[in-house]
Amino acid sequence: MKKLMLIFTIICICFTVNVYAEEDVIIRVGLYYGSSAKDSVEINVDGEITTYYPDDIDGQVDIVPEEFVKVNTSQYRGSIRLVRNSDNKINIINVVDIEDYLASVISKEMSPYFEEEALKAQAVASRTYAMAHLNKHKNDGFDVCQYIHCQVYGGVSMENPKTTKAVDDTKGQVIKYDGQLISAVYSASSGGYTESAVNVWGNDIPYLQAVSDEHEEEDVFGHKWTYELTVSKATEIMESKGYEIGTVTDIVINETTERGVVTKMTIKGTKGEKVFKKESCRGVFPNHTISQAFTVTPVGENTTIYTTSGVANKSEMYILSANGLSKSILNSVSFLDKKGVHSVPQTNYTKFVFEGRGYGHLVGMSQNGANGMAKQGYDYVQILTHYYQGTEID
Ligand SMILES: [Zn+2]
Structure with missing residues (x-):
């Protein structure tokens, strides 16, 4: 039976080569590989089910259906390639026309219930992204x-019929800058303003600049947000990431862009501190800072020292001793009163409140902003050239 399948498969491969027209772009999508590679897989070709084990596969097998193919229970267009990998497991790859690939991608990356012009913008952005990254997993095959x-x-x-229509209506169209495919990055929401690539990833890219995103609606997820992070959770996260700074005592934002995107942040602890820059400011507590545009407010007790002129700034306090003036190191200073010695504690926060806007990296197209623009009557070309400045749709 398996031999018959193989012969059938080989015949089908020859058949497929002729089926695709020259202008069609074929994309190889890794479904399972590396740690998700399979010990066995059930393939249903046009209703005929075969279970493959690594030993059944001599290098690789291409399975090309006449009507449909399923991997376990999931159906795919195009063909399925099984590869026996160096761990003696099966990598599973879907070899598919890029337009069919996109019809599925669009509905996962953007809600099918978004406006038609927003879905078309997403189709062109996703197609451009895929075309520009055709070699992204070259080493995985x-x-x-x-x-x-x-x-x-x-x-x-x-x-979804709506996403398939958006792909069909923009068939083959891509975004170019200076005649080259752009890196068409996008994120869910910007909260009112996108950010330039240089402030997030460090590369200054002419078509990925900060632009106003005023059409994004306020009730979409991520437009504005507030998350609380307890000191114990912050400490646990820092420990889990291998940063040995002890118990977190403070989170300080050192630098932001003019639009409030954090580009430098220090997390202080009882045993040290760790500085984060650009995108890593978002990545350290990803469930509490869902974009890089946020403020942080510590909550809890903080030792306050009052003087005759008001609250003292502890960082500017000095100690007067017999040897003269020396800078105070507050966590080593103690006071003596009638009841005994009292040390001056450092900040004693119990939690941090993050308030921010946007969801994702904020660079390039804002999907919710694109939907807002579509509702205002902009078409997909206007949407794309707004978020990707200086580009053209080709
Ligand atoms: Zn990938």
Whole structure:
């Protein structure tokens, strides 16, 4: 039976080569590989089910259906490639026309219930992103993975008539700057203003500049947000990431862009401190800072020292001793009164409150902003050239 399948497969491969027209772009999507590679997989080709084990695969097998193919229960367009990898497991790759790939991607990356022009903008951005990253997983033996690392893809079950229409209506169109495909990055929401790539990733890219995003609606997820992080949770997260700074005592924002995007932040602890820059300011507490645009307010007791002129700034306090004036190190200073010795504690915060705007990296197209623009009557070309300045749709 398996031999028959192989022969069938080989015949089908020859058949496929002729099926695709020259202008069609084929993309190889890694479904399972590396740690998600399979010990066995059930493939349903046009209703005929075969279970493959690594030993059944001599290098690689291409399975090309006449009508449909399923990997376990998930249906995919195009063909399925099984590769026996060096761990003697099966990598599973979907070899598919990029337009079919996009119909699934769009509905995973943007709600199918978004406006038609926003879905078309997403289709062109996703197509451009995919075309520009065809070699992203070259070393894994395919082009893109099915996860958020590339673009989220779910095969036929994720397609929607609205997303398929958006892909069809923009067939083959991509975004170019200076005649080259752009890196069409996008995020869910900007909260009112996108950010330039240089302040997030460090590379100054002419078409990825900060732009106003005033059409984004206020009730979308991530437009404005507040999250609380307890000191114990902050400490636990820092420890889990290998930063040995002891108990977190303070979180200080050192630098922001003019739009309030944090570009330098210090997390202080009882045993040291750690400085974060650019995108890592968002990444350290990703569930509490869902974008890089935020403020932080510590909550809890803080020792206050009053003087005749008001509250003293502890960082500007000095100690007068027989040897003269010396800078105070507050956590080593103690006071003596009738009841005994009292040390001056450092800040004694119990939690930090983050308030911010936007969801994601904030660079390039804001998906909710694109939807807002579409509702205001802008078309997909106007939407794309707003977020990707100086580009053209080709
Ligand atoms: Zn990937």
